[in-house]
Amino acid sequence: MPSRPIRIRTTSQSFDWDREFATSRKDYYHWTQWIFEKLFEHGLVFRSKTLVNYCPHCKVVLSNEDSQGGQCDICHSDVVQLSKDVWFLRITQYADKLLEGLNHVDYPESIKQQEISWIGKSTGAFVDFPLDETDEKLEIYTTRCDTLYGVTFMVVAPEHPVLDKYKDRIKNWGDVEAYRLGCAKKTEFERTQLAKDKTGVKIEGLAAVNPITGKKIPLFIADYVMMGYGTGAIMAVPAHDQRDYEFARKFGMDIVQVIKGGNIKKEAYSGDGEMINSGFLNGLTNKKDSIEKMLQYLAEKGIGHKGVQYKMKDWAFNRQRYWGEPIPLIHCPKCGTVLVPENELPLELPPVKNFEPGTDGQSPLAKIPEFVNCTCPKCGGPAKRETDTMPQWAGSSWYFLRFCDPHNDKVFADRKKLEYWMPVDHYNGGMEHVTRHLLYSRFWHHFLYDIGEVNTPEPYAKRTYQGMILGADGEKMSKSKGNVIDPVDIVNEYGADTLRTYVMFMGDYASAAPWSDESVKGCRRFLDRVAGLTDIMTAQKEDPQIEADLHKTIKKVSDDIENMKFNTAIAALMTLLNEFTKAGSITRADLITYIKLLSPFAPHITEEMWQYIGMNPDGKTFLTVSEWPSYDEDKTRDVEKEIGVQVNGKVRASIRLAVDCPREEALSRGKAEPNVARYLEGKTIVKEIYVPGRILNIVVK
């Protein structure tokens, strides 16, 4: 709290402080818990024991989104995969809606792509492979079910449960266990980045059956198959999948080509081609057709069906942290999991002495008996509260809705107010939130829309992002590099107007740009020169050229601000200033317009100038709330323009022409230029191009 408002105020950022709230206050998280309960009621909260990301340093279970790149979002240590009993939000159920919704919003392509690739939808088929001499069927997921005839072995992930089930039939259980242990020790990084060399163990005593050929095929465990994607088991088609190919080569498995093409002696072939060795698929040449035909066959025989897979996983939602919204669930030995009744919300976070999570994997709340022990709202018997808390993204997943109605204590926000304000017109933020906050909040909002609580499926109409301001050395600012710029220091030395102007002027808004002290000074110089305009204010009539330029600048600055091209807006204002300075005078009317245009960037100095020239006689008529200048479209159009005269596409002269100058006149004027005439002499004119106001080009031979 202490430093942030100072920065916000010293740089004169404007907020409606009446709408201020904090997601950590109970009058806010009341409604975060309420939304959680709605999710629970609609079957979107479930508990499951699976492999999850765990940060050994923070001692906390993390979601996939919070452990991108295999690192903890908070402390950046490597996460490990542990089998844990975890609360999940079924975000995958909204995967298709999250994808489809992207078609109806104004987001940059890069952001859409990032969301799409994070969701990672793929269409394929689930196929059952019988385990020989058992009733067990091993389900696999494949995107190329048309290559089923080329399956020569199967691979399951080291963690696959089928192994434990048939433990006593596996003759080399010792080897299998040793391999599993080795895999468990590896970090995600080692397993995916370093271990490109295929490893695995053949399961002795257990074999699979290719459901389409009836042939017995060997079964392996190998860590190139992940438990977290698909079913954790694959059918291996070495002829047409490079990973399977490498594995087959190493373990001496058969490689059966089923698609013509490539050089199977050297590598797997994943391209298109005629189907061979594939029974009823033989002769088909189109991937789409053969997949379709195989799917039909699988469905008829009841051995497989069409299916989709997502890389995105369900949202691991509970954290073993103190600072988070308590999860409003009660564990009753009789009734199971029961929601805290709505009228008992908010379920308050109890005060605690020690914030550290316990070594037992429990949250600090577990150590408070008064909190843990409660009565079941259903049966009235003794019960225990869930002691984990929600992740930081919970409260932020709907805050924009609360801004519409921040003090409502009856509902999370009044429906009429939501309808008035939503959707958010423009959400600008960092790229780092695209696969976290943006994704999560879109999910919650889609859900609230589905249950009729909000009026639009998508929360944000438009999304943009800003580039990072780098240190003067071109590196990301960091304390350890010592290249951090504190905006308050800049304000103290040059003023808030200079800081604001510089930050907007320093480069393209969406691109990263290094800090430059020298350029900051340049912006200060600019503002000092602006301040000097009052000295040359005159009552004289305005020059027509200046008038035209003024109108052009109003247009440009207005458009540029709208399109977030702040750097060129400021450049246009600098150019116009240069003109006034050169002319040595500015009319009062022009000065008024000028400072209005500059005021979003430099609100203080322009407000002062406004007052200085008598625009605020009653002390209440502020520039900040004055009307934005308008322009006359006709006056933004040049009457005359300097255009280039080319001969064979090379500029040989430059002439000033009326924009509506007729073709004949333009041509004769152009040809009359000595340096043009020089190139025309003795040549035949083949073609003459004249684009009024743009170019004159004479093609000769």
Add this chain to the structure above:
RNA sequence: GCCGGCGUGGCGGAACUGGUAGACGCCCGGGACUUAAAAUCCCGUGGGUAGCGAUACCCGUACCGGUUCGAUUCCGGUCGCCGGCACCA
């Protein structure tokens, strides 16, 4: 490997729908003011060749090629950088 984006002076960056590349700012050089310095103001500033000079010509938007009267812009290829995903079956 796949997806998205980018590559323009010494630097940050401009350039409409294909129409005089380098706006604007910084740095740098020269000059004015000053006893002097800082600040400020004025002039110059992509590279090269010729000329005392005005000026003229050549080269130039990562590289190679294409389309076009004309390409930073469109197309094909190559290289490099940034971001995202990744043994994803």
